[in-house]
Amino acid sequence: MIDFGDLANQMRQWRHQIHQHPETAYEEFETAKLVKTILQSYDIEVHENWATTGLVGVIKGRDSDRVVGLRADLDALDLDELNQFEHRSKINGKMHACGHDGHTSMLLGAACYLAQNRDFDGTVLVIFQPAEEVEGGAQKMIDEGLFERFPMDGVFGMHNYPTMAVGTFSICPGPMMAAFGSFECIIKGVGMHSSLPHMAVDPIEIGVEIHRQWKSILHRDIEPLQPAVISITQFNSGTAANISPETAVLKGSCRCFAPEVAKTIEKRMTDIANDVCAMNNARCEFIYKQSYPALVNEPVSTNFAADVAAGLVGDEMVFRDIEPILGSEDFACMLQHCPGAYILIGNGIGEDGGCMVHNPNYDFNDEILEVGASYWVNLATSFLRKPF
Helix, strand or coil: CCCHHHHHHHHHHHHHHHHHCCCCCCHHHHHHHHHCCCHHHCCEEEEEECCEEEEEEEEEEEEEEEEEEEEECCEECCCCCCCCCCCCCCCCCCCCCCCCHHHHHHHHHHHHHHHHHHCCCCEEEEEECCCCCCCCCHHHHHCHHHHHHCCCEEEEEEEEEEECCCCCCEEEEEEEEEEEEEEEEEEEEECEEEEHHHHHHHHHHHHHHHHHHHHHHHHHCCCCCCEEEEEEEEECCCCCCCCCCEEEEEEEEEECCCCHHHHHHHHHHHHHHHHHHHHCCEEEEEEEEEEECCEEECHHHHHHHHHHHHHHCCHHHCCCCCCCCCCCCCCHHHCCCCCCEEEEEECCCCCCCCCCCCCCCCCCCCCHHHHHHHHHHHHHHHHHHEEE
């Protein structure tokens, strides 16, 4: 483990400050300002305003053409925090419930350490990306020319994972995280006084039937050995107890690994929504957006990342061939443009970091800040030292 000295305490302070002031997609202005201030205080060249609030820091070592990119995400979630500790969110309805505050702080710590110790070959790019949660900040940075402006030989990402012990890492070659699609179904019926149901076209009843038939797609249209999930996460309708509503709206997300499965899900969901509405004299507007591709780790880069982690914590603490997970991550877009790999770092088990992400009781475990920052430093310097 690297001795970060005063940087260890600074990483904790940065993490708590970011946690207290969460900002969601493309609104991470204060977070970006803090990152910029810290990087510039260590004489790191900063390029800002990527995808509105993203930044790229450039840390040059000795002469070499090799370049490695390290990426962290900046954004928070729209969620009310239930924690009562001192560094809980001060912003109602927003919370760092996925640990991006920790990801940002770990990469900041690594960047500052590398800036103080430039005895490495080549260039390290530290990429602070906005809007990972659903809004596609990675693709927006790519569309704005990230890889043209900053050509890289490899790009790497990392995410904390509760239920994995502190000091452990997990990864696998090939598909590791699922593709992600989101949908919205607007059902337009006929509103009426609730005492006259025979004169109404009830969008709630229609929505329930659509919901039921969508769920059947997974066992009627998808091969049983193909992982897939359809999650209806919002069902909104009505304004009063004595009014049969005019409209109902269903929203949610779909996840899978195979592109052909994603196409099947989109087609069947569209057909079911339209057919059920037509059968019940209602109109339907169905919108499906394929947001993120599956995250696919390049095998050689995966083995390299696992070796770096093993050199830090021991081979027995690195799980090199985990089962793919149905969570999604827009770092997948970067891996479509540059070889690299994405690794999970254990956030803890039980009360010490074990609360799952996207939960109002979650908190990033400060005990892994130095572990993650050490991983970043060792990965960058090892990658730049020689081809693998």
